[in-house]
Amino acid sequence: MTQALQPTLTFPRAFLSKNLRAEPAQTSDNDLLKAIARSDETALGSLYDRYRVILFGLLVRILNSREEAEDVLQEVFIQVWRRASHFDESRGRAFTWLVTVARSRAIDRLRMLAARGRLAEAATRDEWESVSDADTDAFYAERSEIVRRALQEIPEEQRLTLRLAYFEGLTQSEIAAKLGTPLGTVKTRMRAGMVKLRELLGQQVRNLL
């Protein structure tokens, strides 16, 4: 357990300035969504190109299947197409909305597959990886590194509860049963983990996206 936890992770200034600099000519997510709301297919393609890797990685991690993940990712972007005009930028970032939609649909699918007994056996990570372009690799590698370093600062038992909830869609009671841990302990760990994650990433959320 980390005894001297810092309020935020300290990343080298040079690292942040080099790796988290926004592309000046890039259309904002909000503008893309407004264009999609006007039935602009090109905007939908751009939004897809921007987030396909992170969203697909998330779906594969949850569903453990490329086939199911592609199916869900298609559903997500059709939902974006249909509901872009309902997006309220005052409520949060487009990235958060996309991730939340994707995760919600993936967990629904996960439960449906589990109910049908068709949940894929755990595959090795190598089976999922495919080559992406260099810019995309760099973009996600850098951000993944920041998030993972933050998670490493969180005690292991807290990190485990966060991952079980986020990637397996388990409730607190289900996590308690899975780990053989009292429900109260799970709640405490989850809350502490969330607070620390926010402390660690709080100052950098804006820079990350």
Added chain:
Amino acid sequence: MHALTALDPGDARLLTAHIEHCSECRSTLDQWEETVALLAFDAGGVEPSRQLRERILHATRNTPASSQAGGQTAEATNVIPMPVRRSEGFSMQSWTAIAAVFAFAAFVISLLVLWSQHNASRQELALLSMQVKDAQQQLARQRGAIEIVTTPGTQSVELEGTEVAPEAHATVAYDRSGRAVLLANNLPPTPEGKAYQLWFVVSGQLTPGKLFSPDASGHGSLEDQIPAKARGSTGFAITLEPAGGVAAPTGQIYLRSSQ
């Protein structure tokens, strides 16, 4: 926890209902969701197939965008419904629910059976209680009769059947105090609303005694107290009378003493 959708369903419903009316909590939840969404980077990026992009764009060409879907009335919101905790087909939960229904039905049926058995037992117990009570009364009468018969100085008188009941026979035993017991055999069954009545014969006059009815085998008995004025009587008769008894005989004589 709600941002992680990790709350148990009951808690999640309560919180969802609350944030619909509490802008402060909704704003806090939005901030937590911003942080939680970053966990997607923990999964690492994976490149989907190149064909997926075209499939999506092709699908959207046949799907009206939100601005064109005039029928849609959804309010502007980024709120994503909680993943529905349901399953298709019969999951373990479904089987568990079905098993629970059957178990409950079996429980209810067993309760009804037990209740029915309980009622039957109660009725049987009531019947047995009545039989025991009758047996106790009969035993008490027999003890009384034995006591009378065995008391020193007790006298007995035989009664013979008349032409309407030639097979009938009875004995009346009485002690000095006037306690008398009648034991009769082979008496015809009494018609509905009728009973046999004992009479004491005093100076040619009949004094009414108690009523009785024989059992299915023709046996009948009763205890009575011979009136003081009839103590010296040695004559007895039994007639068939209305069930409530009469002050003077109205029916035929079935038994009478020979003296």
